[in-house]
Amino acid sequence: MRRKLVLCAATSVVALTLTSCGSDDDKADPTTSVAAATSSPSTASGPTAETAGSAPSASEPTAATSETGEATETTAADAGDDSPGVVNGTPDPCQLLSAADIAAVLGDPAPAPTTAIEAEPPLNLRQCEWSSEPTELSVKAIYLAVTTTAGLEAGGAGGGSYTAKDQFDGTREAYTGTVDVPGIGDAAFFTDADMGELQAVVGDTLLSVSSLKVGSDLEPVTGDQLQTLMKTAIANL
Numbered sequence: 549m550r551r552k553l554v555l556c557a558a559t560s561v562v563a564l565t566l567t568s569c570g571s572d573d574d575k576a577d578p579t580t581s582v583a584a585a586t587s588s589p590s591t592a593s594g595p596t597a598e599t600a601g602s603a604p605s606a607s608e609p610t611a612a613t614s615e616t617g618e619a620t621e622t623t624a625a626d627a628g629d630d631s632p633g634v635v636n637g638t639p640d641p642c643q644l645l646s647a648a649d650i651a652a653v654l655g656d657p658a659p660a661p662t663t664a665i666e667a668e669p670p671l672n673l674r675q676c677e678w679s680s681e682p683t684e685l686s687v688k689a690i691y692l693a694v695t696t697t698a699g700l701e702a703g704g705a706g707g708g709s710y711t712a713k714d715q716f717d718g719t720r721e722a723y724t725g726t727v728d729v730p731g732i733g734d735a736a737f738f739t740d741a742d743m744g745e746l747q748a749v750v751g752d753t754l755l756s757v758s759s760l761k762v763g764s765d766l767e768p769v770t771g772d773q774l775q776t777l778m779k780t781a782i783a784n785l
Contacts, residue, residue, distance in 0.1 A: 579624050635674065636667040637698030641755075642676035644781040645692060653773050654680045654688060664691065671715075672699030686763025692781055697752035716749040732775065733782055743771030756783065 633640040639656035642661035651658035656680065665675035672695070680687040705712070713734075720726055720737055727743065729736040733750035757778045759769035772775045 558731075606767060636669075636672040637700075638667045638672045638674045638694055638696050638776045639753075639785065640676070641692040641694045641781070643672055644694070644784045645676075645678075645690075645777060646780075649777060649780050650678045650690060652775045653690060653769055653777065654678060665693070667699060669703030670700070670705040672703045673694055683763075684768055686767070687760065688763070688766050689760045690769065690777065691756075691760070692777070693758075694758040695754040701745070712752050712754040713749055716747060716754050719747060729775065732778055734776070738771060738774075743774065746774045746778050748778050748782065750785070755781055 567657040633643050638664075642663060645661075647658040649658075650661075659680050660678075660679045662679070663674070664677040665673060667674045673693055674695075675691055675693040677689055677691050679687060695712055695715055697713075699707050700706070700710045700712065700715065716735065719739075723739045725740040727737060727741060729748075731744065732746075733748040733755075736746060736748035739745045739747065745756060747754065747756045749755075755778060757774050759774065761768050
């Protein structure tokens with residue numbers, strides 16, 4: 549197992565050249581704990597907080613009324629203007645794939661989804677993890693991450709003008725062996741020829757679906773399976 553596949557995600561969600569966590573691992577180090585693997589889920593991000601702009605932009609004030617009946621000002625976030633499942637302008641990726649979708653890849657019964665990354669400025673990226681019963685020597689997991697233009701603006705990325713398409717383009721430029729995938733969203737690509745991570749942009753939303761496999765006795769997640777999951781997630785936006 550390439551150790552970098554296990555350690556790449558949550559601590560580097562704002563790194564431009566974040567390496568994807570693919571599904572190569574028949575060379576797994578038997579001393580590697582799966583707990584460590586699952587604590588570092590996979591996702592490809594884009595520019596750093598410095599290049600994306602870490603200063604938060606001010607939210608537009610909305611009218612509210614105090615207990616005394618006097619008008620006060622509050623931000624949209626304070627007023628709870630996010631739609632159900634949406635945090636800081638970013639939908640919940642755990643709601644974009646059903647148990648049946650995950651079972652088709654990880655087996656039935658499907659593991660329950662776990663929020664692996666919460667929305668935080670400047671990117672407000674959110675990531676969900678589905679991990680099949682890990683042991684000390686094996687684990688198989690799917691990760692779905694979502695970034696939106698609204699979330700980037702709410703987080704102040706690029707001074708509030710950075711878009712999901714900018715993030716998509718920046719991520720693609722960061723990889724040297726990308727493989728374009730036609731027919732998914734507005735544009736899509738695998739980060740490398742191993743097809744362990746698929747990125748797609750549709751409108752103002754960027755999605756990344758990736759896999760992690762540790763253990764030679766487990767079947768890898770295929771590129772076709774990731775494409776199916778991505779198309780389903782896009783349809784459920």
